[in-house]
Amino acid sequence: MRRRLTILSIIVMMVLAGCSGGVTNPLTDSPSDTGTAGPHDGSDTLDDTPPTGTVVTEGPIENETERAETPIDTPADSTGDKPVSEENPWGERTLTVAIDDQMNDGRSYESIVENALSYWNENSEKYAGYPIEYEVGSDADDADLVISFVPNIESCNTKENVQGCAPLYVSEDQIKRPTNVEIQGTYNETSTKLLVIHELGHTLGLRHGDAPKQIMAAKSDFTTIPKTDAHEKDWAWDHSPLTVAVDTSSVAPQNKQKVSNQVDKAINYYNSKGDNHIPGQASFTRVNSMEDADIKITVDSSSNCAQSGDCAQPFGYDPDHDNRLENYAFTEISVSDANPDAVGWYVARRIGIGALGYTSIGEFPTPLRSSQPESVRTSRWWQ
Numbered sequence: 001m002r003r004r005l006t007i008l009s010i011i012v013m014m015v016l017a018g019c020s021g022g023v024t025n026p027l028t029d030s031p032s033d034t035g036t037a038g039p040h041d042g043s044d045t046l047d048d049t050p051p052t053g054t055v056v057t058e059g060p061i062e063n064e065t066e067r068a069e070t071p072i073d074t075p076a077d078s079t080g081d082k083p084v085s086e087e088n089p090w091g092e093r094t095l096t097v098a099i100d101d102q103m104n105d106g107r108s109y110e111s112i113v114e115n116a117l118s119y120w121n122e123n124s125e126k127y128a129g130y131p132i133e134y135e136v137g138s139d140a141d142d143a144d145l146v147i148s149f150v151p152n153i154e155s156c157n158t159k160e161n162v163q164g165c166a167p168l169y170v171s172e173d174q175i176k177r178p179t180n181v182e183i184q185g186t187y188n189e190t191s192t193k194l195l196v197i198h199e200l201g202h203t204l205g206l207r208h209g210d211a212p213k214q215i216m217a218a219k220s221d222f223t224t225i226p227k228t229d230a231h232e233k234d235w236a237w238d239h240s241p242l243t244v245a246v247d248t249s250s251v252a253p254q255n256k257q258k259v260s261n262q263v264d265k266a267i268n269y270y271n272s273k274g275d276n277h278i279p280g281q282a283s284f285t286r287v288n289s290m291e292d293a294d295i296k297i298t299v300d301s302s303s304n305c306a307q308s309g310d311c312a313q314p315f316g317y318d319p320d321h322d323n324r325l326e327n328y329a330f331t332e333i334s335v336s337d338a339n340p341d342a343v344g345w346y347v348a349r350r351i352g353i354g355a356l357g358y359t360s361i362g363e364f365p366t367p368l369r370s371s372q373p374e375s376v377r378t379s380r381w382w383q
């Protein structure tokens, strides 16, 4: 529920922004003021790509909040041989780092992490004020830090869709073992290394704008590894079945039941796999709440969209920032009730476009192709 509300608030932002095509802001990052998280926030990437009407949404940009400096206690003595700086909140000079790869994409993160750790081995004294020697270890339970590479960071502290997440440590009482650092694993090697160095910088007490400024800047442009676009996937949702809600409040009272039945025919057509173009996961179930539904259908002859008959607008995620969705979060469909007997056809067609990613005529089941005349659209085409 909370995620949906956030997505909805992003839509409001997009509407205010005019929904212009191809606008890309640099990625923004805000450190935590609580010492528990320091996320890399996502950009707002807006797009409107015909014919799918795609809108790309990502996390909001938030302002940096400054945290009051906490006096640093004298650190505990390390059990190691090397002296521990009093500035060092970790209380140890040597920290072990484990890698937690949740990407399952065949890519190895070890050399990227080792490069990032080498950077701080050489530069922590200069920038953080105390020397740190990182070692890569394999056991996450015994590690001081675990760096997790994940497909998507839904939230970090209160911020959504961030690229990296790590706590800001400035005093001994904040240290947690293991400390989890999350990195979105969708960027190229250079960007990923920069992200790891940046997030580790927070765990060494560095804030945005601190030196080295290029690394600790709140904004960075990251280069992503291209990922498969939603419309090229059989199924671009993270679950099935999808919930479908219909708003018939603008439909004439005598037509409400017919319109509702037409929607049922459309989703039953997909559920019964009436055509071999329909992917196996394509399954839909009716719910009452428009807010909670994956597919939000408004039947209304007076909407802007309905002037051209119908439209579908998927919302979702663009982790590789190519201005095309890779995964859907929800889809809004608008259909005219000018001919109540054709509502099911338009709903089915728009589900194909906005939830199944059909773009070319050959992808649609035969009865739903745009070449079908009105006589078919108002028939029992689902049989």
Ligand SMILES: [Zn+2]
Pocket (backbone or CB within 6 Å): 029, 030, 031, 038, 039, 040, 198, 199, 202, 208, 218
């Ligand atoms: Zn940051």
